Amino acid sequence: MYFKTDNLSVGYGGKALIKNINIGVEKGKILCLLGPNGSGKSTILRSISKHLKKIAGTVFIAKEDMNSLNSVEVAKRLSVVLTEKVAPELMTCEEVVATGRYPYTNHFGKLTDDDHRIIEESMEAVSVLDLMDQEFTHLSDGQKQRVLLARAICQQPEIIILDEPTSYLDIRHKIELLGILRSMAVKQNVTVILSLHEVDLAAKLADTIILVKDNTIFGSGCPEDVLNDGVIKTLYGIEAGSFNMLMGSVELPRTCMSDSRVFVFGGDGYGTRCYRALHKSGISFCTGVLYHNDVDYQVAMSLARQTIFEKSFRPISDVIYEQACKAMLKCEVIIDTGFDLDGETNRNRQLLELAYNTNKSILSLRKQTLKSKAEVQQFETIGAMINSEKLKLDSDEMSSISLCS
Amino acid sequence: MKISRVGKIAHYQIVFMLLMLALIGALIFSINSGSVDMPVKDIFKIIVFGAQEGSVESNVIWKIRLPRLIAAAILGGALSVAGFLLQTFFRNPIAGPYVLGISSGSKMFVGFTMIVLMRYVNALPSGIIVLAAFAGSLVSMGFVLLAARKVSNMSMLLLVGVMIGYICSALTDFFVNFAQEREIANLTNWSMGSFSGIGWSDIGVMAIIVFISLLVVMMLSKPIGAYQLGEGYAQSMGINIKWFRILLVLFSSLLSATVTAFAGPIAFVGIAVPQIAKILMNTSKPIIIIPTTFLAGSVFCVFCDILARTLFAPTELSIGTVTAFFGAPFVIWLLLKQKK
Structure with missing residues (x-):
């Protein structure tokens, strides 16, 4: 020495x-x-x-x-x-x-x-x-x-x-x-x-x-x-918040609400910006289906109320898909972050198509929207989306916000 | 060498030359002014050729004016350098021997020594007075340093210094009550602050002390420069901080004590002159600023002494009155500038 x-x-x-x-x-x-x-x-x-x-x-x-x-x-x-x-x-x-x-x-x-x-x-x-x-x-x-x-x-x-x-x-x-x-x-x-x-x-x-x-x-x-x-x-x-060594990033403490009514389609890093914006507004959300090796997974684990994920390098299994369906159907608002739709057996696309055929409100950041029965609002920016009426918290939700570790 | 460096050196030289000229001018003007009117030619003859030896004119020049103005030049310089050292030590532009109560400490000890010893002897040797003044300044400095450990705020420290000054003055007044009339006359005259009544032997003593101190201080200019970056950095460059601080305290006290011993407490010179020197030279390099401060202090005090003698002649003002008149507004300006 x-x-x-x-x-x-x-x-x-x-x-x-x-x-x-x-x-x-x-x-x-x-x-x-x-x-x-x-x-x-x-x-x-x-x-x-x-x-x-x-x-x-x-x-x-x-x-x-x-x-x-x-x-x-x-x-x-x-x-x-x-x-x-x-x-x-x-x-x-x-x-x-x-x-x-x-x-x-x-x-x-x-x-x-x-x-x-x-x-x-x-x-x-x-x-x-x-x-x-x-x-x-x-x-x-x-x-x-x-x-x-x-x-x-x-x-x-x-x-x-x-x-x-x-x-x-x-x-x-x-x-x-x-x-x-x-x-x-x-x-x-x-x-x-x-x-x-x-x-x-x-x-x-x-x-x-x-x-x-x-x-x-x-x-x-x-x-x-x-x-x-x-x-x-x-x-x-x-005690509150977290530090992710792999990402080298700090996340502020998660806000907890009794139930989440927002489901976010993430993946390929499209999700992260949405997660942070939602998190700052105090909106609790579920997200999926993410692969374990996706950057979105790292952030979602710190911020999302529920993260549905599959292990890397394999197709999404039926069990995980079912889980995601259940979580998604429970939510009133769906956010489509514009993830990759390609691939023969893209089960996230399948899940999104399912969402489009329900009566849920869909907030989309995608340039070209899919054909849909549901009510779709398109946004150019996350800033505009986050201020949408659909994401406004009602007074009950406001009062139920608390920080959790 | 870089052009800017050459330019700076030229600037230093020009300012230094101008100050020299100012000092010579002030000295000539000073020797030429007074209650006895004399043509410059005669004065020149008296000084250079020793003409009219024994005449009134010769005595006025040799016994009154010349020692007085030399004392003003030496002590003015010494006081200013003492101020510079204290400003370095406390890293505060408003520090000086007077505001920190160091001059008052000297005054108290000198007063006490005079009252006690004058019962036994008629005149005190100047060495004894300098020693008493030195002891007094060290005691005051000790109290200031104790306070400096507790208060980090510079304005507070100055307040403490002013209070120490008041305490010393009060104690001095207390001793004076027990003094005999003859001693009081001596003491009050001196404690007002004046360059008058200084003899050639005094000048010898002060010159030796001041010039040796000045030499030592010049030798310290390298560590002083490093100390301007703060104690931590100074130490990391290899300075023995403890010894350095002791030397600063000793020599600032010795210089200000010498001034107080011969001329009484003089206010504001110690604060104002080093600042003026820095502004004139536009640097704080000690190797430049120490001699400049000394020279500027000489000019300032000779000039103030001229005013003290001539403004309301034949009544003489105390030197402290004149220096305060110029120095105090300058200090207020410094304080306001610091706030910004």
Whole structure:
């Protein structure tokens, strides 16, 4: 292990909050701490970076005890991006980045041509070169964060520690920032240790993941092995709503009503957008028949009151078809999301045709409607459909809405 | 080298030159103004060739005006640099030795020392007074630091500083009640704040203290620059924060104590001048700002001293009155600007 802690205990004022931390990461790999707010992620990071005095144990960088290194030697090996807001007055971005050269410059901090080159390269790497002469305090949060990362890179460390670097960043800047970290790890062999709030991003970025909960190390390993829906629910103590690791998406808590009166024909991803729209309006629904390997299945399992599904790669069996018929016939409103009608033995088409021959209200998103006895309303957009009179909740239904886990 | 970098350096040089010219101008103007009228030519002769030795004119120049304006230049610079250090330390543009009650702490200790020791001796050596002032400023600083642990809000900290100032003043007044008349005359004169009555030996002492401190502070400009990014980052660059903070406290206290020891408490110079220096130079790089602050402080205090002497001559204003007149509105402006 290039970086590792040996029975590290961390805490404040001499009191250990987290004891016996044994974590490690190879050179050029990314280690990510994951856990709810206040779980102790920052405490661990601050102890590793020596901002907090550790209570016990040892931290090793390349087999060297960090205690045996003086502060300048540590600064040459390890740089940080902190959560604390900085507001240096009248400092240009270049000057902020240049502070990263601190451990290398002479007593008066004179920058050599070499230093200037490294400063420019670091700014280039996080694409803030054009901000060079701008005053730091005038930047947006996203730009500031990138400049601070350039500063950390400019320190030419072997390890970069970042405490929640993606807070305040919009989705584009999050992606960019983490992309930069990934390429630094791969190209320059820099070891990255960070904490993140975004489970999905962490899983995609990190080589090793450490789960921290209630001041204990709750689990660790390769994110692909460690993270699953159950672990995340426990880690964050999620009671309502759900997190789907496979989809990397969060679903809000399901609304429950005594009975659903809407049946949605889904499949091939056509269903998902409808499910979410219905769910937001508090309308409970059944859906089917979905194959187990359909994306709609993943979302439906979180949101639908009843999901009728068949195992992958086989025709829909009679039992499942019967189930779907029963569920569909119980509903008053049918939504046709425009799924694929092709195929000799397409039983979903069969089911839809059955629906069209009943007296139910049909809301269709399909471009070309089938011939029908039933009352069919066509919609171009989901937005228009969801506001349809047919989907209005009556007062009884309104009052019966409640969140359920 | 990049063009913008060359441009910046030229800018620094021009501003620095202008400040030098302003200082020379202010010094010439200062030595030329006063109750005894003298032509510039004569003054020049007296200073350079030692002409008319023993005459009234020579005495006025050598014993009154020259020490006074040199003291104003040295102490004005020292006070401003003390302000800069405190602003760095508290990361607050409105910090200064006067508002934080540090000058008042010095005043209290000097007053107390005077009252006690003047019973036994006629005149106190300036070294003793500086020591007393230094001790006083450290005590005040100690209280401010204790408060700083509890309140993170900067305005609150300043309020605490102002209160500490009031307490020190109250205690000083309390001691004065027990003082003999001769001591009171000495004390009130000094506590109003003035550059008058400073002799050449005093100038020697203050010059040594101030210039050595200035040298040390200049040597600290690299860590000061890093500290502007905050303690966390400064530490991650390899600064020993504990020692750095101790040095900042010691030298800001020493500089402001030296000023208080010789000229009494002077308000607002410490806050206003470093800010002016930053605006003039359009940077906060310590290696540039420290000498600029010193120079600008010299100019400002020599200028204020001229006003203090001449505005209502022959009555002299206290230096604090004049500096407050210019400094206080500037601080209000700073406060309003901060709110934005």
